[in-house]
Amino acid sequence: MSNETREHIRDWWRTDIVNVEDGNIRYRGYAIEDLIGNVSLVETIWLLLRGELPDPKQARLLEATMVASVNAGPMSPSCAIAAMAITCGVGLNNAIASGINALGDTHGGAGQQVMERLLLIRDSDGTDMHAKVATHLEQFFEEGGRFLPGFGHRFHSVDPRAQRLLELIDEATADGVVQGEYAKMVRAMEAELTRRKGRNIPVNVDGAFAAVLAELGFAAPLARGIFVLARAAGLLAHAVESQTEGRRIKGPVPDDIMYTYSGHAPRALPGAQ
Amino acid sequence: MSNETREHIRDWWRTDIVNVEDGNIRYRGYAIEDLIGNVSLVETIWLLLRGELPDPKQARLLEATMVASVNAGPMSPSCAIAAMAITCGVGLNNAIASGINALGDTHGGAGQQVMERLLLIRDSDGTDMHAKVATHLEQFFEEGGRFLPGFGHRFHSVDPRAQRLLELIDEATADGVVQGEYAKMVRAMEAELTRRKGRNIPVNVDGAFAAVLAELGFAAPLARGIFVLARAAGLLAHAVESQTEGRRIKGPVPDDIMYTYSGHAPRALPGAQ
């Protein structure tokens, strides 16, 4: 191995996050034995991602958001996949990984998308937040947008998670923990959407999730990252239930699949019988 | 779809864990809006896996164990894989999934294996725990075992996580939260190992992790499951760092790989030039 390669490898792997030496492990400067038993899992997540421990009230808000995101039931594809995968004879870690792997742009990405939109509205021209929201939505629908991520829900006429998270932002705002500007913004968006559509289009869990993470100053990509950490718990629970119930590999999908092939008469194969 | 298929599918997907109806989500009977802001993430994980909320002191012990498991640095293959995968242009969820997928029997499975051993020792013949431990280890080494999972460490002469977790079990035992039998057992194993080898072979984090989960009454496979949830946070942190630093796809592996092929002169290919 050349010296250049050696230096390149050494440089590629350097990290700010964790230091491991004999008898000594530090997360972002904190000795691990001081963290264990003294800070919560959610505070540790914050420390790793942000480089510093949060205020306990900030942590409580993040914790609430993660509790809200743990599970959305087996009709959520990530849960369905975890429940199916474990019956195929893989490890629990593989079943969880399979579910997480499906938390893509359309499934686990809504929080991140809403958050990017909130930051975009914040940074758009103008001084009045309501006017900025109205302009943004005007443009969204003019450009052919139909469903605004973060608002409305297939199942829920009112999303109980969203209401509760917005309440918690309000409490934290009253406490001076956050400024409350994003809670105001998503409510303004809800009002404007409802006015436009002529029916109630309430904030959903993705909208409230994004508002909390924006209030707490997270970068938008972390909205997906933190959602993944929370949802992993739901995936584990479904995989374990599937395993404990002794579910069989066959069954989750109908076995009388409709075959729609309507092509040509197939070509005669030279060697076919 | 036949009625039989319909019933089979319906039965396959039933769940005890989560109920989702219009405006109403329940985890194990609890309305989600009552959980959000009132219970911690770790308490929610316990609820999903065990069917009931834990006592706060039980939760504190589980939380400590998860904090201890979040990160083991980039020389841990799961972290390394997450840090590499994100540079390949996949989503954060895919990078985390890739890391979790590697938490197999040899990497993330040690806690589960130690826990299975602790339960085996507990259930073995005899009344004196120290005698049971001695018999078990006698047999382990007679059958050719070399390294007992859960004891000793490649890097750490004393593992700071293990000591701290055992202390927390002691405190919880004094508080009547747990019985402390598994903390005693791993200490007895440490003493017996040290006696046999003639040098100190201390409990490591896997051993202490297993002891906590056994004290708390978890089933052994959940030792891996819970480890995965904790480690997911470390994987996210490394993936985000790798992305933020703008690391390139090439670099983590030496580019002057040693080629050891020493076969035959290759066969002449008919069409080769």
Place this chain on the structure above:
Amino acid sequence: MSNETREHIRDWWRTDIVNVEDGNIRYRGYAIEDLIGNVSLVETIWLLLRGELPDPKQARLLEATMVASVNAGPMSPSCAIAAMAITCGVGLNNAIASGINALGDTHGGAGQQVMERLLLIRDSDGTDMHAKVATHLEQFFEEGGRFLPGFGHRFHSVDPRAQRLLELIDEATADGVVQGEYAKMVRAMEAELTRRKGRNIPVNVDGAFAAVLAELGFAAPLARGIFVLARAAGLLAHAVESQTEGRRIKGPVPDDIMYTYSGHAPRALPGAQ
């Protein structure tokens, strides 16, 4: 980086398989430009795994086995998962990976298990193959075995893939390409099973797959590996169909999941409303 670490890394990454230098790529000693256009994909797979190119007739047999394994329809969980994953907004590679990840012991592992059994029977005491088969099955059922992997099928009274693969082994045996001992063995197993059960229990595709790979001298773990390579093509096709059809993330799983939670009245939460 210490010299020891450097040497360790260098040693860890050495490989017999591929050599890459400026303007020069060799697979197992063969220049890539001589392989491209002159050997088939299946011959290249053989070269990479075995270290030498196969005889074209050997390659034809492996190719037939892989064609037989490409697809088993969407009620096969790996296909179902790939079709679901792509609707979640991940890349085609992630959707294929999710499907492959589910090809575990119970799903993609049957070929490997049958192959291990064939080698076990071959190596068992005795000179007469039929007697060895009878003894093995006697023991299998005595020990509580119920369904012998590789024989019988949930859907197919006769598996068209198995019959065709056994015919191809017969042709290759007549040609002197293989010895035909494993085709004989699986047929003897089929006969013995049928005699015992009093109804026809034919070889299925896993049984025939294992017989071909044993005839060709592959190690048993490669039975799963090669199956994965073949099935990957089916997974791609289903993921692409799902994407092209514009399938929605919701839909594959019933949305009226049965909730079976019947626990206690939940504990009153301190902060609950």
Place this chain on the structure above:
Amino acid sequence: MSNETREHIRDWWRTDIVNVEDGNIRYRGYAIEDLIGNVSLVETIWLLLRGELPDPKQARLLEATMVASVNAGPMSPSCAIAAMAITCGVGLNNAIASGINALGDTHGGAGQQVMERLLLIRDSDGTDMHAKVATHLEQFFEEGGRFLPGFGHRFHSVDPRAQRLLELIDEATADGVVQGEYAKMVRAMEAELTRRKGRNIPVNVDGAFAAVLAELGFAAPLARGIFVLARAAGLLAHAVESQTEGRRIKGPVPDDIMYTYSGHAPRALPGAQ
């Protein structure tokens, strides 16, 4: 389950690709027993993706492209990840999946990106292909583009795979199998790039790969899909080598990671010792 749900599920799962009934499996209308032993794996892949069997000369071109893509050595992250994952105690299928999961936009996506560009140039205004190429590149560099995917290589001054694939397109063009327009186009791009940069910037394997798939009429996303199928073979080979060599979980990454944390003195923790 409501009738509506039942119909929705039934509709979600319908497929054109494979029909499975008792004793009868059809891929795109062809009985599987007619395909096995009569068509190659690559022809079967084509059938599944395109709905019809290819001409053998078309298949040969696709086959050559897949042989060229099987392996790029362990400094390719997908290979590295597969080799690392198997040492963690997961199944071969999980190790392959982990590697494929990393074939994202930056790693496995180059072929698809080049192909999209080729189709864009083809459809741009103008009648003279060379002029269209010149205009496109002009714009690419004006907009700040630096490295044109599909051209130039970190290791190879001339990429032996690219030259060989272009030759095979030439032969197929002479045979009337393809029209050769994309081979012309990538050569025109190479010439224009070289003229602009004042040094040779040859077509690389991604460029030639894209040209072949465009000649054969594949949709651009399939460029990644087919690359994944080919590369899966290389991943299997590396995972098996890693397993056979008995490589340890520790070792691929330096164990003396540089810790760059330079933050504040950490905050005193209330409960810390």
